[in-house]
Structures are given as structure tokens and as C-alpha cells.
Amino acid sequence: MKTNRKARGPRPGSIVRVAGLSYGDLDEHLGYVLRRAQLAGFDAFHRATTGIDVSPARYTAMVIVRANPGLTQSALSGALGTARSGAMTVVDWLEDRGLAERRNLPRDARAWGLYLTPRGESMLRSLNRKVRANDARFAARLTAAERATLKMLLGKLAG
Amino acid sequence: MKTNRKARGPRPGSIVRVAGLSYGDLDEHLGYVLRRAQLAGFDAFHRATTGIDVSPARYTAMVIVRANPGLTQSALSGALGTARSGAMTVVDWLEDRGLAERRNLPRDARAWGLYLTPRGESMLRSLNRKVRANDARFAARLTAAERATLKMLLGKLAG
DNA sequence: TGCGGGTTGTTATATAGCATTACAATTTCC
DNA sequence: GGAAATTGTAATGCTATATAACAACCCGCA
Numbered sequence: 001m002k003t004n005r006k007a008r009g010p011r012p013g014s015i016v017r018v019a020g021l022s023y024g025d026l027d028e029h030l031g032y033v034l035r036r037a038q039l040a041g042f043d044a045f046h047r048a049t050t051g052i053d054v055s056p057a058r059y060t061a062m063v064i065v066r067a068n069p070g071l072t073q074s075a076l077s078g079a080l081g082t083a084r085s086g087a088m089t090v091v092d093w094l095e096d097r098g099l100a101e102r103r104n105l106p107r108d109a110r111a112w113g114l115y116l117t118p119r120g121e122s123m124l125r126s127l128n129r130k131v132r133a134n135d136a137r138f139a140a141r142l143t144a145a146e147r148a149t150l151k152m153l154l155g156k157l158a159g
Numbered sequence: 160m161k162t163n164r165k166a167r168g169p170r171p172g173s174i175v176r177v178a179g180l181s182y183g184d185l186d187e188h189l190g191y192v193l194r195r196a197q198l199a200g201f202d203a204f205h206r207a208t209t210g211i212d213v214s215p216a217r218y219t220a221m222v223i224v225r226a227n228p229g230l231t232q233s234a235l236s237g238a239l240g241t242a243r244s245g246a247m248t249v250v251d252w253l254e255d256r257g258l259a260e261r262r263n264l265p266r267d268a269r270a271w272g273l274y275l276t277p278r279g280e281s282m283l284r285s286l287n288r289k290v291r292a293n294d295a296r297f298a299a300r301l302t303a304a305e306r307a308t309l310k311m312l313l314g315k316l317a318g
Numbered sequence: 319t320g321c322g323g324g325t326t327g328t329t330a331t332a333t334a335g336c337a338t339t340a341c342a343a344t345t346t347c348c
Numbered sequence: 349g350g351a352a353a354t355t356g357t358a359a360t361g362c363t364a365t366a367t368a369a370c371a372a373c374c375c376g377c378a
Contacts, residue, residue: 016237022223023222023223030297031200031294035197037197055364079177083366085366086365087327110374111325132187139316141318146312153301154309155192157301216335241336267354268344268355269345319377323374323375324374325372328370331366337363338360338362339359343355343357345352346353346354347350
């Protein structure tokens with residue numbers, strides 16, 4: 001059972017403000033504020049997917065394979081921003097669970113084409129629902145307009 | 160020499176859009192957009208501090224120790240959101256480089272009080288300058304007003 | 319047409335950054 | 349005064365990731 005924790009205090013990895021402590025002018029640094037918000041995002045993701053052994057990165061991989069059937073592992077690693085060996089690991093993981101499969105690529109005997117299996121597709125649909133619902137909860141403190149603004153500004157940053 | 164890379168393609172860890180690839184509706188997910196922006200932030204941090212062997216987390220630790228002289232390691236771990244053993248590692252690292260020191264706490268014989276050394280203080284000042292300048296460059300695609308809005312919205316999220 | 323250089327998936331290996339657990343010394347609370 | 353909690357620490361392990369090397373393969377070019 002991995003889910004049993006003593007739960008004294010917040011679990012490591014989540015960032016909670018400690019009362020009566022000065023944070024200097026960390027809040028002036030965009031990078032720091034970004035990081036805090038992003039960790040909260042991971043937190044929300046994990047809450048939304050408890051019981052399912054999926055991670056943000058693996059979820060992203062599924063979405064991308066779904067959106068680009070026949071994708072090559074190299075291309076996937078590029079999209080994920082990892083080394084090729086990293087894509088291997090993800091794809092192995094997906095294949096082991098019957099969520100994706102490698103098929104021969106006629107045009108290139110070195111590479112595989114990646115595809116979601118029906119099982120993978122339905123799992124992804126379910127995940128999409130959860131993640132979307134969670135996004136709403138996560139951003140509940142923001143109005144719809146604020147949420148849109150936020151996404152827009154973040155998009156400009158990462159562009 | 161750690162800095163030598165073949166530099167074919169972007170370095171792993173940074174996220175760059177792959178042309179001609181569909182990202183599904185990943186951009187609808189606040190978590191994903193956040194993550195991308197945050198990775199860009201790390202990237203910017205690393206660029207701003209090349210040659211100096213510091214990380215965002217270690218920088219944060221320095222700021223917090225500076226702002227709370229005599230801080231205890233437990234308190235630091237709380238502020239960093241890591242386990243106590245993690246704070247140990249950071250403090251060891253800082254101490255090894257003469258940037259911080261542990262002093263006896265009169266009021267509690269179990270704990271140490273953490274302090275930046277003069278060397279640590281000057282290093283932090285220098286880092287602050289670099290990070291601040293970098294923040295400006297990083298957020299250059301945003302107007303001052305947009306930057307303020309962004310920080311405000313992120314703050315609401317992570318609150 | 320064959321050859322050299324780049325690409326692809328793969329394996330092996332290493333590393334960084336964490337968490338978890340256990341422990342002794344100490345403090346705090348009843 | 350004794351039980352329970354806290355502190356720093358060490359030992360251990362896990363996860364994600366990078367790097368390097370390799371064989372099979374593709375492609376452009378002499």
C-alpha cells in the first residue's frame with residue numbers, strides 16, 4: 001500500500017507556506033511564482049488520477065500519440081523534450097499495459113509507428129474527463145476570464 | 160568539462176515545439192501550459208547562472224536563510240517543501256562551499272541555527288542581480304502590466 | 319552501385335533529486 | 349519524572365532522466 005502516510009504535516013513535494021517565515025523577495029521572481037503554481041498543478045493532477053498509475057509525462061505521451069498516429073519514438077521524445085531513451089521507457093510502459101502498440105513502419109525499417117490501442121483510447125478519454133474536471137477545480141479561484149488570460153500569458157512566455 | 164555538448168537539436172529537458180506535430184488539446188489544459196512555462200523558467204535560470212553550480216532550489220534556500228537568520232533545518236525543509244533529509248543535503252552543499260554555516264542554538268541543543276556567511280551574502284547579492292536581470296529578459300515578451308497580472312493570477316492559483 | 323555519414327531503437331550505466339526509515343539526543347507536555 | 353514528540357543525521361532505495369555505445373538501417377553522393 002503506497003497510499004498510507006502518517007500525514008503529519010503536508011506531504012513532501014507539495015509547497016505550503018510556513019507561517020511566520022519570511023520568503024524574502026522570492027515572490028518578485030517570476031520563476032519562483034511559476035514553480036509554485038506548477039507544483040500545485042502536479043498536485044492537482046495526482047489528486048485527479050489517484051489509483052491510476054499515470055504521470056503528467058505519460059499522460060502527455062498518450063495525448064500526443066493519439067493526436068499523431070504512427071508517430072515515431074524519436075518524434076515523441078522530441079515532443080516530450082526528453083532523450084530518446086526516455087521515450088523508450090514511456091512506450092514500454094504504455095505497451096506493457098496494453099495502452100499503446102508499436103507497429104512496423106513500411107517506409108522505414110528502423111523505426112516503429114506508435115498507436116494507441118482501443119484500450120488506450122478509452123483510458124485516454126477517461127483521463128481527459130478527469131483532467132478537465134480537475135483543471136476546473138484547480139483553477140476555481142479564477143474566473144473564466146482570468147483563466148483565459150492566464151493561459152494566454154503563459155503561452156507567450158513558453159512560446 | 161560538463162558544458163560540452165554536441166548541441167544537435169535542443170538539449171533534453173527543455174521543451175521546444177516540434178514543427179508539424181499535433182499536440183491535441185494539451186494547450187487547453189492549464190497544468191500543461193503551466194508546466195511548459197515553468198520549464199522555460201528553469202531554462203532561463205540556468206542560462207542566467209551558467210558557470211555557477213547553483214540550482215533553483217539551492218538559490219531559494221539561500222534566499223530563505225538570508226531572510227530568516229538562525230533558521231532551523233526543519234523549518235527550511237518546510238519552506239522548501241522537501242523532507243528534512245533534503246534540507247540536510249542543501250545545507251551540506253552550502254556549507255561545503257563556505258556560503259552558509261550552522262551555529263549552535265542556545266535555546267535548543269538538538270537544532271542548528273543557519274546563517275549565510277559573508278561569502279554567502281555576497282554570492283546571493285550577485286545571484287539576485289543575475290536572476291532579476293534574467294527575469295526581465297525571460298518575461299520580455301510581456302508588458303509590465305501583463306507581468307503583474309501574471310504574477311497575481313499565479314499567486315491566486317498557488318495560494 | 320557501393321560507401322560514408324547520419325538516424326533509429328535499444329541496452330547498459332550513471333547521476334541527481336528526492337523520499338522513507340530508523341536512530342540517538344534532546345525537548346516538551348502531562 | 350516519564351511518555352511522546354522533535355531534530356539532525358545516516359543508510360537505503362526509488363524514479364526520472366541523461367549519456368554513451370551499438371547494430372541495423374536510410375540516404376546522398378562520388
